[in-house]
Amino acid sequence: MGLLTNLKDSISRVTDGLFAADEPKRIGIYGPPNAGKTTLANRIARDWTGDAVGPESHIPHETRRARRKENVEIERNGRKVTIDIVDTPGVTTKVDYKEFLDHDMEKDDAVRRSREATEGVAEAMHWLREDVDGVIYVLDSTTDPFTQVNTMLIGIIESQDLPALILANKTDLPGSDVQQIANAFPQHETIPLSALEGDNMDEVYTKIAEYFG
Amino acid sequence: MPGPTPNVDGDAPSDDSDDGVRIDMISGARMDGLTGMEKIRLILDGVRDGNIVILEEGLSPDEESKLIEVTMTEISPDDFTGIEIETYPKAETANQSFLDKLMGRESTQKLTVIGPANQIETLHKDENLISTLVSRK
Numbered sequence: 001m002g003l004l005t006n007l008k009d010s011i012s013r014v015t016d017g018l019f020a021a022d023e024p025k026r027i028g029i030y031g032p033p034n035a036g037k038t039t040l041a042n043r044i045a046r047d048w049t050g051d052a053v054g055p056e057s058h059i060p061h062e063t064r065r066a067r068r069k070e071n072v073e074i075e076r077n078g079r080k081v082t083i084d085i086v087d088t089p090g091v092t093t094k095v096d097y098k099e100f101l102d103h104d105m106e107k108d109d110a111v112r113r114s115r116e117a118t119e120g121v122a123e124a125m126h127w128l129r130e131d132v133d134g135v136i137y138v139l140d141s142t143t144d145p146f147t148q149v150n151t152m153l154i155g156i157i158e159s160q161d162l163p164a165l166i167l168a169n170k171t172d173l174p175g176s177d178v179q180q181i182a183n184a185f186p187q188h189e190t191i192p193l194s195a196l197e198g199d200n201m202d203e204v205y206t207k208i209a210e211y212f213g
Numbered sequence: 214m215p216g217p218t219p220n221v222d223g224d225a226p227s228d229d230s231d232d233g234v235r236i237d238m239i240s241g242a243r244m245d246g247l248t249g250m251e252k253i254r255l256i257l258d259g260v261r262d263g264n265i266v267i268l269e270e271g272l273s274p275d276e277e278s279k280l281i282e283v284t285m286t287e288i289s290p291d292d293f294t295g296i297e298i299e300t301y302p303k304a305e306t307a308n309q310s311f312l313d314k315l316m317g318r319e320s321t322q323k324l325t326v327i328g329p330a331n332q333i334e335t336l337h338k339d340e341n342l343i344s345t346l347v348s349r350k
Contacts, residue, residue, distance in 0.1 A: 094284075096295075111290045122282045156278045
């Protein structure tokens with residue numbers, strides 16, 4: 001009886017493993033606010049499914065809930081990878097509703113937006129610990145990458161042993177410095193791109209297939 | 214003149230006066246005996262009282278992640294806007310041996326400064342120096 005049970009368990013483990021290999025990988029798009037995460041998520045989703053993930057904005061914390069686009073099939077060099085893209089709110093350690101007042105927002109709207117933003121960041125941190133199989137970390141290449149949030153998040157991702165692809169976004173803007181990002185995280189490969197203009201997306205897709213396939 | 218009053222945790226004195234900023238320097242030994250959630254509570258309770266908390270040995274990546282998560286749940290308009298946190302940048306994984314990683318011995322020994330976001334501002338940070346401006350409430 002015990003032998004049969006063991007055999008059944010072994011077969012079950014093997015079949016589970018086979019099916020798990022076919023399941024889409026959940027890839028979280030993480031990074032600080034206004035790095036262009038939603039622009040990238042929309043670019044990937046539009047290129048491979050025709051649909052967008054969510055609205056983009058220059059106002060910080062436009063994305064206040066993790067949004068998922070499922071079953072995005074990316075084909076590269078004969079290799080196909082199916083991913084669920086999870087676009088997450090920009091991670092921060094502080095949210096002050098008064099900052100939204102500068103964007104012509106009424107106090108009630110600003111308070112609501114900040115409350116939603118805090119809930120979204122908490123949710124994103126929880127996802128990172130529990131629910132993602134890999135991370136695309138997006139940075140604005142026109143800003144200083146040596147921030148505490150970036151250092152902590154990269155440390156958290158590394159401690160989870162998650163495959164991570166670092167993207168230096170906004171290369172279309174003057175002041176873009178990709179090397180600065182490469183210097184900040186030398187243990188990772190840094191890929192330059194402009195998600196807005198679609199520049200260098202070919203290399204991004206090749207790397208996505210390589211890292212998460 | 215009244216002396217310092219005991220803090221909620223019973224052994225660190227507190228000063229209710231408004232003419233200074235309190236700094237709590239917490240040793241690694243003190244933190245070693247606490248669970249992850251107890252560490253986060255100790256930090257956030259201090260910071261929410263307007264104190265600057267300095268950790269001799271910092272937090273693990275998992276604890277940092279939970280600190281951000283709990284901080285977010287406690288932010289409220291006109292009361293608490295979150296935390297400012299600074300540590301020395303350090304390529305931890307590069308310095309860790311395979312055996313350390315295998316045994317779960319994470320190299321987290323890095324001085325960490327945490328304060329209320331509306332009272333602490335980082336002026337300069339590099340591998341050897343953290344310079345911050347601290348203001349009163």
